[in-house]
Amino acid sequence: MEFSSKLIEEAVNSFASLPGIGKKTALRLVLHLVQRPTEDSVHFARSIASMRENIQHCTTCGNLSDDHICSICRDERRDQSMICVVESIRDVMAIEDTRQFRGLYHVLGGIIQPVEGIGPADLNIDTLVERARKPECREIIMAISPTIEGDTTIFYINKLLNGIDVSVSNIARGVSFGGELEYADEVTLGRSIVARTQVH
Amino acid sequence: MEFSSKLIEEAVNSFASLPGIGKKTALRLVLHLVQRPTEDSVHFARSIASMRENIQHCTTCGNLSDDHICSICRDERRDQSMICVVESIRDVMAIEDTRQFRGLYHVLGGIIQPVEGIGPADLNIDTLVERARKPECREIIMAISPTIEGDTTIFYINKLLNGIDVSVSNIARGVSFGGELEYADEVTLGRSIVARTQVH
The missing domain is CATH 1.10.8.420 (RecR Domain 1)
Incomplete structure (x- = not known):
């Protein structure tokens, strides 16, 4: 040009x-x-x-923030007993858009990817363990991508949380709402049959 | 969001x-x-x-320029006898990329579009007529889009140049090089038959 x-x-x-x-x-x-x-x-x-x-990273949750502490962590109306663990700020925004979660977040800044040279030390994991130890924290919700790397990350964090008095959950995995069954991929469909929930 | x-x-x-x-x-x-x-x-x-x-508009040709006069108008190695009239700076860049033209440009800043309320007074036409009057100017090449509005603009400028000792040409119109004939639109194909050039 x-x-x-x-x-x-x-x-x-x-x-x-x-x-x-x-x-x-x-x-x-x-x-x-x-x-x-x-x-x-x-x-x-x-x-x-x-x-x-x-722009800075919230010193509590790792979210992008205008201040030392982000607006979500500062919001006292939010449920302080639940921490939703996500990979990136994009996931925070996606979950906020659903308006289904009123707890706090913890942004890891990535997931464990040995191939890319990203190990646990590169992620915001230590501060999560610290937060989990606080008495007000009752539940850690893992909202991590359902991939092999995501599962590795969940497994690693789970091990660290072992022994701390806090319940740990994963977001539900299965076929998408509104999606047609025949277009769901094999693994998702297979696992959603194995992990079926009883109706009555 | x-x-x-x-x-x-x-x-x-x-x-x-x-x-x-x-x-x-x-x-x-x-x-x-x-x-x-x-x-x-x-x-x-x-x-x-x-x-x-x-950024400013070159006071000679209307091209976008870092100075009063743009780098093309300032370049004395370029052929001062030919002025290529175009709609926008985008066309200047497209023609420069072909490396087939070493003359000067004149950027109209649009074409006559009565529907959009763009008349001759909104375009950089007066300065073109002035430039055409100068003795060094021998040829005006119209490189305007082959649309109804483009043809209207060419017709209007042609009328103004009438009586000035300068030749006026249009860039060639016809089927694209490398394009397959069957995909050329009807009007282009029809006109390229009418405007055929003799080979021998």
């Missing part, structure tokens, strides 16, 4: 450095900004820089 | 205000920036703001 302007070229390269954005899309975004008022671009740039400069 | 962080929310909204970027993609981009060093985001933000604050 030939650029007659260095300014445009640099802005295009900036956008194209983001995942999933190619040079053509980047150019489209830059030309869009050129057509909009200057303040729009300044506001855009400021919100990105300010986000990155000020 | 529930955000536990205002900073993340604002950055996501900024990205999602761009065309073709939804909230989910915006969140993916923001979380990517969070995982990268702070300097990356600061550099990203700075390149966007600086581009928008400093």
